[in-house]
Amino acid sequence: MKLSQKKHPLLIAGITAALVFALAGCASTTSKAPQDTSPSQEESAAPTGGTEAPVGSLMAAHTLGQLDGVALEDMTSKFCLSCHPRSAISEATQDYGGTPGYNPHKSHYDAGACTNCHSVDGQSVLACDECHTEDCPEGWIPAPRGENPVWDLKKAFKE
């Protein structure tokens, strides 16, 4: 029941498109950072978006200006989750890339902040690939191979 390798790019493109669409939909409610009291918005450099942002970055996905004016330090997981519910994120990447049981949004590790993988305006990096060999979404790069053993998830669980 494995997905053929040829379908992966199409699938990933589809997911990316869906993500962009979904994230764009939040424009009207998230144009400002939730932490109104943050003193850093004017002091810190806000990332720039639009066509300059690399594909796969948060700025490239938020094309309707949702992140405009939001300081980097305010882009916390709490900020992201205020628009994108945990359940929706987890569900959207179930069996990601056609690998049964693989879900980068349900890492068995402490994945930390969203921005650990999702770059705001730079290169997004798939942290899973430090130990695994999963295909990256468009515009992403795999994390450098770590010192721990490699586990090929495509050899793991099958449905």
Next chain:
Amino acid sequence: MKEISRRSFLTGAAVAGVSAAFAGTLAGCSTTQEKAPETPEEPKAPATDATTEAAAAPADPAPAPTPATDGKPAWMTAPDPVPEDEIVETTDCEILIVGAGVAGLPAAMMAAEAGADVHVLEKGGSFGVARLCTAGFNSDLQKSLGLTTDRKDFIMNTWAITNGVNGRMSSYGLWFDNSAEYINWLEAAFATKGYKLIPAASLEYKITNDGIGMAGASELWQCYPQMIYFANEDGSFFGTGNPVNWTQVMEEYSTEHGAVFHYSTPALYLERDASGRVTGVIAKNENEDYVRFNASKGVLLTTGDMAADHDMMEYYNPDLAKVVRYNINQNDSGDGQKMGIWIGAEMDTAICADMWSFSAIMMDGKLPDFLDGTHFYAGVASLPGNLMVDTTGRRIAAENLPFQAYSVPKLTCTPDGMTWSIWDSAWESKYPKDGYFVEDYCTSNTQEEVDKNVEKGLTFKFDTIEELCKHCGFDEEVFMASFNRYNELCDLGEDLDFYKDPVWMCKLDTPPFYCSKTCSSMTSTRGGLKQDERMRVLDTKGLPIPGLYAAGNTAGSFYGDVYPPNVMGSGIGHGQCFGWLAIREMLGLDYIHANI
């Protein structure tokens, strides 16, 4: 396992499916307002006793901890208590399980099935990875297949021989006696989900050389094949290429029976009331808000081992610094052990680790990038007929120690936890065919595999033993003495140094000679918070801390400084059983008591 809509997800409807999934995302956009922090409850007792020295004395108002100045490691010092006005939410429940791994999940299943109000906190974004197996003795399933184990034989062997008279002997009886009911219960629960259990001893398949029924196995180490695999209804399992994601099944079962899981929510420290009873924890959720969980019946610590905190691990066992292949869970930084220590719980004074003996390693000290998680031995390099020497060239043990046993002298008797494995070109004709498996979980023992590894620079081939000696960097005097002595013993037909079985004393006399370096590989540390026969965590006076329980690799009082490498599945087996027992203890359910 539930059918996940992957097929539709992957076809032309994929984008539609994803869009539908994100309907929830869009809907969520209407609730962007941050939840207002709840009014902090009036504290019933001091937030925590943050000093290590306070032991299990009733909690006094917690002084702010000061950095360790008496030479104690920093991780022994508790964090500052979170100010009450920063705790945004309080959850009251009956049972709190900290850690959704292989030991916490069966506990969650048991608690939920019994109708308890149970919450589970997990530091990671999901439940723990499904490992190899569970284990037990004389369950209905095992008995139906004629697989029985003698209680006295098992307890005496495990405690006296393999565990070096370390650990607490009564723990083995507690596990032995209760494991049958645990496995019976687990089998029934998994049957409701469409899965079955298969005792490893009922299969032809072996994960590695366990010596059971195999020619030339060591008589010193009696191996107990207690592993029980999780299998699909048709009997397929990881050994047939179709593993069961059994931790997912456990999480589903728990959730369906009412357990509530909180992922990306690490517990930070334990809280106690004025009497000293543990009342719950302060945790940090995914929003990085502080939250309080109160558990009226008890807190079970199942946070795993401490291998991801090397300072802590090496504090308890310096030899573990020699390990190269850490096949560990990076979440497992001893969180539960630390939380216990901070309120005065007693740790085991020495710990061990689950070690695999013959992990392949390249000359540059790195793991081969062409081997993955399962096939991680170099072909033939782990076979008992080889001569194995440390990096000076010294022979250290009988090479036919079964299963993981060779890892013990390898770690304790060498400077770096490494050995070289040496064999000659006639190995296939010399080694007894019924003494090893050609294909197992760890490697392929074929000449074809050897040739492949020679090409990849994992295994090396030399026409003379002198060239091999030079390549390996041995001390020439040490190695040649070992080599010549070994061949003399082979001629004699008896290994007077280590008593390896004569069938494996195969003279190295047929060039070219092969060699491959192997390192120690560990999955987890074994050793933790001392506990009594009711899984209650003990204080430094040896008395239970009310309300606090531990199981799995967080708990101690089981292993000594040697992992019993002859009890296959002991870690997960007793860890699951004891987590299950901790819940039964909290709920007043029956089980077989030991030593009381």
